[in-house]
Amino acid sequence: MRASKVDLLIAGVLTLALASLWLSWQTASPFPGYWEFGSFILIAVILDQTSLPLRLSASGSISFVMHMACAILFGGYWGGLAAGISVGLAQTWERVATRKIAFNVGQRVLSVTAAVLMYRTLGGHFPPAYLPSTEGGTLSLIQVDLALFFVFAAVYFAINSTAVSFAIALTSGRRFREVWSLNTRGVIWYDLGASILAMIVAWVFSKSQQSWGFGPYGLFFVIGPLIVVRHIYGLYHQLQHSGQELLQVMVKAIEARDPYTSGHSVRVSEFSRTIAVELGLSAKDVEAIETAALLHDVGKIHEEFAPLLRKEGRLTSEETALMQTHSTKSADLVGIISKFHGFIQESVRHHHERWDGQGYPAGLAGKSIPLGSRIILISDTIDAMTTDRPYRKRLGLDIVIAELQKCKGTQFDPEIVDAVISSVAFRRVITEAARTDDSALVSEPRSKRVSRPMASIWRVGRF
Numbered sequence: 054m055r056a057s058k059v060d061l062l063i064a065g066v067l068t069l070a071l072a073s074l075w076l077s078w079q080t081a082s083p084f085p086g087y088w089e090f091g092s093f094i095l096i097a098v099i100l101d102q103t104s105l106p107l108r109l110s111a112s113g114s115i116s117f118v119m120h121m122a123c124a125i126l127f128g129g130y131w132g133g134l135a136a137g138i139s140v141g142l143a144q145t146w147e148r149v150a151t152r153k154i155a156f157n158v159g160q161r162v163l164s165v166t167a168a169v170l171m172y173r174t175l176g177g178h179f180p181p182a183y184l185p186s187t188e189g190g191t192l193s194l195i196q197v198d199l200a201l202f203f204v205f206a207a208v209y210f211a212i213n214s215t216a217v218s219f220a221i222a223l224t225s226g227r228r229f230r231e232v233w234s235l236n237t238r239g240v241i242w243y244d245l246g247a248s249i250l251a252m253i254v255a256w257v258f259s260k261s262q263q264s265w266g267f268g269p270y271g272l273f274f275v276i277g278p279l280i281v282v283r284h285i286y287g288l289y290h291q292l293q294h295s296g297q298e299l300l301q302v303m304v305k306a307i308e309a310r311d312p313y314t315s316g317h318s319v320r321v322s323e324f325s326r327t328i329a330v331e332l333g334l335s336a337k338d339v340e341a342i343e344t345a346a347l348l349h350d351v352g353k354i355h356e357e358f359a360p361l362l363r364k365e366g367r368l369t370s371e372e373t374a375l376m377q378t379h380s381t382k383s384a385d386l387v388g389i390i391s392k393f394h395g396f397i398q399e400s401v402r403h404h405h406e407r408w409d410g411q412g413y414p415a416g417l418a419g420k421s422i423p424l425g426s427r428i429i430l431i432s433d434t435i436d437a438m439t440t441d442r443p444y445r446k447r448l449g450l451d452i453v454i455a456e457l458q459k460c461k462g463t464q465f466d467p468e469i470v471d472a473v474i475s476s477v478a479f480r481r482v483i484t485e486a487a488r489t490d491d492s493a494l495v496s497e498p499r500s501k502r503v504s505r506p507m508a509s510i511w512r513v514g515r516f
């Protein structure tokens with residue numbers, strides 16, 4: 054069922070790409086020359102070899118700069134062909150699956166050609182008036198073409214991100230809006246900013262053509278800066294990755310301490326993410342809640358909790374009181390990382406507050422409890438019910454739902470309970486989690502789950 058939808062998407066994208074390419078061909082400029090055209094493809098293929106993984110099942114490179122520059126100089130038809138050929142070559146070289154190659158070639162060709170068609174329809178000139186080799190480029194014409202360049206870039210990114218998000222949504226079972234939010238929203242300005250590189254590449258090529266009669270010479274001057282830009286983003290990526298590894302270390306440490314909660318933090322984080330998405334929260338909030346849920350019990354790493362966590366029987370009232378300090382201790386530990394101050398830290402601190410004010414540590418009630426804490430409490434309880442305990446087997450979905458209903462308005466936020474109960478996605482996540490071996494969940498790489506938005510100069514890739 055899912056595969057056929059993906060096939061339809063691929064067929065749709067390829068059809069649109071061909072139609073857009075055919076329309077572009079109607080107004081195509083003469084062939085720019087083997088060296089001129091080939092140099093763009095060559096550099097784009099090289100840039101595609103240095104792609105980096107993205108947050109959700111995708112990767113990206115800055116090869117789009119060359120595709121856009123080619124389109125600016127030679128028009129949509131040649132730009133689209135350069136994009137299609139270079140993506141096809143690069144991905145064949147990387148032995149990407151044929152269907153993915155077909156999709157990625159199609160979406161890149163469509164993005165470039167449709168963006169140029171929009172540029173021309175709105176009155177953009179070819180070649181653009183801002184290029185040095187263009188004669189009669191008055192200031193007003195230059196201003197129009199510069200402004201329309203950003204329309205061109207916006208259309209390019211809109212088509213690219215929509216197509217890739219659809220593909221990821223279909224193959225991952227996530228909602229389109231969620232995928233689009235995580236991979237695109239909030240970083241769209243980086244995309245537009247990065248596209249200026251394409252204008253610079255086109256300008257340098259044009260200048261070189263004018264001065265030396267051979268544009269590709271100019272590309273030597275832009276390869277250096279492009280490699281530097283790629284390197285900077287590579288460093289940024291490494292920094293993000295080390296932050297994610299630190300989180301994993303923290304989670305592993307707490308789970309080593311507490312033998313009965315192996316995989317617990319990861320599952321609570323996954324449940325919390327699903328609830329947050331179900332509530333329609335922004336991608337930023339979803340991510341913050343996910344991180345808070347992952348770290349909610351990290352304070353249990355303190356030595357004083359070790360004997361309590363290992364104790365088989367019931368805790369005494371003193372031991373219970375001591376155990377209840379874990380949420381504050383978790384918040385203190387989380388607060389060591391400055392970017393977790395505020396929402397994440399407070400969500401961790403209050404994850405045992407109850408809707409009726411009978412929880413701890415502060416006895417907050419209702420909506421004065423941070424939203425993240427209200428979500429984590431429900432996720433925490435659901436995970437406790439849906440995993441085997443030393444004293445009982447895991448409970449079925451019906452019993453879990455009945456229990457949530459029973460505690461709605463006393464322990465839990467009623468609105469969140471309603472959202473959970475009516476959520477198909479949530480039922481699926483619980484069922485999958487129940488089926489998955491705990492140790493497998495612990496070792497599941499979390500990098501994509503907890504990463505911060507990467508400047509999406511890398512996003513415009515493929516899935």
Ligand SMILES: [Fe+2]
Pocket residue numbers: 349350379380404405
């Ligand atoms: Fe806790």
